[in-house]
Structure formats: C-alpha cells, structure tokens
Amino acid sequence: MPTALIVDDEPQASQLLARVVALRGYETFTAPDAASARRFVSEHRPDLILLDLMLPDESGIDVCRSLKTEPATRGIAVIIVTARRLEQCRDECLQAGASLIVTKPYTPDQIFRALEQAGQPPTGV
Numbered sequence: 001m002p003t004a005l006i007v008d009d010e011p012q013a014s015q016l017l018a019r020v021v022a023l024r025g026y027e028t029f030t031a032p033d034a035a036s037a038r039r040f041v042s043e044h045r046p047d048l049i050l051l052d053l054m055l056p057d058e059s060g061i062d063v064c065r066s067l068k069t070e071p072a073t074r075g076i077a078v079i080i081v082t083a084r085r086l087e088q089c090r091d092e093c094l095q096a097g098a099s100l101i102v103t104k105p106y107t108p109d110q111i112f113r114a115l116e117q118a119g120q121p122p123t124g125v
Contacts, residue, residue, distance in 0.1 A: 003044065006030045007037040007060070008052040008081070013104075017050055017081065020111045034058035041073055048118060051098075053082040053089060061089075061096045068097030077118040081106065 004026040008014040011032070018028040029046065031037040034057050041049070049067070053060035060080060067073045080093045080101040093101050099118040102110055 001025065001027045002047040003027045003029065004048040004050060005037060005040055005044075005046040006050045007032075007034070007055065007063070008050075009033060009054075009056050010052075013052075017111070020108045021048075021050065021115065023108070024112060024115055026115075032056075034060075034063045037063060041067065041076070045073070046076060048115070049076055049078045050081050051078055053080060053084060053093075061092055064093070064098050065096040079114050079118055 002025065004021045006014050006017050006021065006028060008017065009032050014030040018030060022028050026048070029040060031040050034055050051060045051064060055063070064078050064080070067076060067078060077099045078097065080098045081104060082089060082101065083104040086101060086103050090101060100114045102114050
C-alpha cells in the first residue's frame with residue numbers, strides 16, 4: 001500500500017486531508033511541523049508528501065527544497081497544499097521542487113487529480 005505524509009499544523013486540516021487521500025488507497029500519516037516531518041521521512045520514506053507552506057517551525061518551501069536536494073528523498077512527490085493564493089506562491093513552490101500546488105479550500109476531486117498528476121497511481125475508488 002502506498003504511503004502519504006500530510007504535514008500541516010492544523011489538526012483538523014490534517015485529518016480531513018488524510019481521509020481524502022485514504023480514499024485513494026494510501027496509508028496516511030501526519031506531522032504537525034517540519035521537524036516531525038523530517039524525522040518521519042528519514043525513517044519511513046513515504047511515497048508522497050502533502051505539505052502546507054505555513055508551518056510553525058520552518059517554511060514548507062524550505063522543507064520541500066531540502067527534500068529535493070537530498071539524493072535519498074528527491075524522488076518523493078511533494079504536493080503543496082496551501083491557503084496562499086496560487087499567484088503568490090506558484091513560482092517559488094515549483095522552483096523548490098514541488099510536483100503540484102493545491103489551494104485551500106480544496107475539493108476531494110482536486111486532491112484526487114493532484115495525486116494522479118503527481119504520478120501516484122490511485123489504488124482505491
């Protein structure tokens with residue numbers, strides 16, 4: 001079963017996104033901050049990361065950039081999920097190595113499309 005790490009400091013947002021991603025057959029895990037996400041990634045190497053930009057301890061852009069510069073993690077697809085307007089962050093997110101950007105509020109269909117576009121085959125519904 002593919003794995004997805006959801007990195008968001010808002011517990012309700014993480015839980016909702018985890019439920020949506022699980023509908024596509026992913027085993028989901030959550031992390032409330034960059035430090036927890038880094039520990040999880042180093043120990044478990046998820047197939048996919050859904051990453052908020054505004055974390056309490058570090059910018060999601062910095063997290064994405066560092067993941068994409070490390071040989072062991074550069075192949076992990078990173079989808080940015082953010083409340084920022086796309087025009088404000090698109091270039092920066094893509095330059096950091098993000099596969100896609102989904103803006104909040106999102107619909108389940110937007111997340112499903114992002115999962116497919118990120119190259120992660122849906123295994124569920």
